Amino acid sequence: MTEVIAVFDIGKTNKKILLFDSNFKVVKQHEEKFPVITDDDGFECDDIDLITSWIGKSLQEIVADIAYDLKGVNFSTYGASLMFLDEKGQRLAPVYNYLKEVPETIAASLFEQYGGKNEFCRKTASPALGLLLNSGIQILWLKNQKPAVYDKAKAVLHFPQFLSYTLSNKIVSEPTSIGCHTFMWDFDQMKYHQWIADNEIALPEPINNDVVFPAYVAGKEVKVGTGIHDSSASLVPYLKASPAKFILVSTGTWCINMNPYNKEPLTASELEQDCLCFLTPNKEQVKSSRLFMGHFHEVWAEKLAKHFGVAQDRFKKVKNDQELVDTLSNKYGESSVYFPTGKESFEDGLKLVDLSIFANYEEAYTQLMIDLTALCVTSINLVIPENDDSEILYVSGGFARNPIFIGLLKKSLPAKKVLISEVDNSSALGAAMVISDTFSDADVSKLDLGIQK
Secondary structure, three states, X not given: OEEEEEEEEEOOOOEEEEEEXXXXXXXXXXXXXXXXXXOOOOXXXXXXXXXXXXXXXXXXXXXXXXXXXXXEEEEEEOOOOEEEEOOOOOEOOOOOOOOOOOXXXXXXXXXXXXXXXXXXXXXXXXXOOOOXXXXXXXXXXXXXXXXXXXXXXXXXXXXXXXXXXXXXXXXXXXXXXXXXXXXXXXXXXXXXXXXXXXXXXXXXXXXOOOOEEEXXXXXXXXXXXXXXXXXXXXXXXXXXXXXXXXXXXXXXXXXXXXXXXXXXXXXXXXXXXXXXXXXXXXXXXXXXXXXXXXXXXXXXXXXXXXXXXXXXXHHHHOOOOHHHHHHHHHHHOOOOOOOEOEHHHXXXXXXXXXXXXXOOHHHHHHHHHHHHHHHHHHHHHOOOOOOOOOOXXXXXXXXXXXXXXXXXXXXXXXXXXXXXXXXXXXHHHHHHHOOHHHOOOOOHHHOOOEEOO
C-alpha cells in the first residue's frame, strides 16, 4: 500500500482532490465542478453541503481502496470567506461569496475609529478591496445587517479551517488565512487588531499549519491539518525546498511577487502601489506586490491578433529574437508604447496606441512584452528590501513559458538566478507539505523546484 496525504484544493470554479505519496508526487487526482446555489439574500454562493458531502464520500473511497494507506488530510481553499458556528458547532450561515456587495459605510466606520483609512490599511497590510474581499468586514456586516444570526455565533472560522473542523471538530485559526488582506491582523504588533477585542469577537489564537489533529474516517484514524489559504500554500514548496533565499513570481491573470525574507514594514506608499503583506505558516511576514499582468496581456493579445489578422494564440509562437528586442529598445528607450504613463494608463493605451507603427505582429508583440516586463520588474522591485540577500527568482504560471518575458527578466535582474518553476499544483502540494510529518518517511528537501533556461 502507498502511504498518501489527501488534499482537497477548493477553488471558486474547480474543486480537486489530489493524493500525494511520500515523495510528494501526485498518485491520483480528480476534479469536480459543482453547481452554485444562492444565499439567504439571493446572491450566488458555493453549495457548502454538497462540497462537504463530496469530501466525506471521497475519503471513504480512499480508505476502502487497498492501493492506498491514508495517513493525512488537508485543505487548501480560496480566502476571504468565513463560516459562523453556533454554540453546538452547527453552521449558521452559507459560505457568503466575497463578491457580494455590502454597504461601504461598514469599512468607512472601521477606518474612522482606528486612525483613518491609510493608517488602518497600512497597519493591517490590507488594501481596502471592497465587497467582502477583506474578510473582517464580513463579521461586521453580519453584526450590522443580520443581528439575529450574529447573536447566535459562538465561533468564526475561515473557510479552510471550517473544512478541517468538519473532520477534526477542532475550532482553530492559522496564520495564512488570518494574515491575508483580512483587516484582522495587526502587522506592527503581530497579533489580532484592536477592533476585534473592542467588538468582543472571540477568535482563537492562530496555531502554525504543521499542527495536526487525529480524526476518524470510515473507521480509520488519520491526521487532519488546520487547512491553509491557497496563496500562502503555493509558497510552501519553495520555503521547504529552496537551496537559497528567493523571490517567487507567480504569474497568471494577476502576477503576484512574494518575498518571505523582506522584514521591512509595509509603507503607505507601497500600499498605494498595490503591495500587501501576508503570513507564512510559521507566522512570518511575506511582502508581496501585485500586477494585473495576465489581464493586460490577454486584452492586448486579442487586439493585436485582430489588427494583424492572425490567430488569437499566435503569441505562443513568437520567439525571443534578441536582435529585435535590441532594435525596439534602442528605438523607444525607457518610454512605454502600450502603457504611456504606467499601469494606470491601460485603458488610455488601448484607445491611443497606433498599431500601424509596427511592421508586423512579431514586432508589435515583442514590444508589448518589453513594456509588460518593465511593469513587472517595477512591481518586483517593490518587494526587494534595501539589504537584499535573496539569490533566486522562481517564475511560475503561464508567463514562465514565455521566452521573451524570461529573457527580459534575466537582463533586468542580472543579480538574480532566474529559474522556471517545475512545481505543479503548488497550492495543493503546499497543503500536503505542511503536514509532511504524518508520513512515516518523507524528505521535503528533495523536491525538484526549478530549471534554468
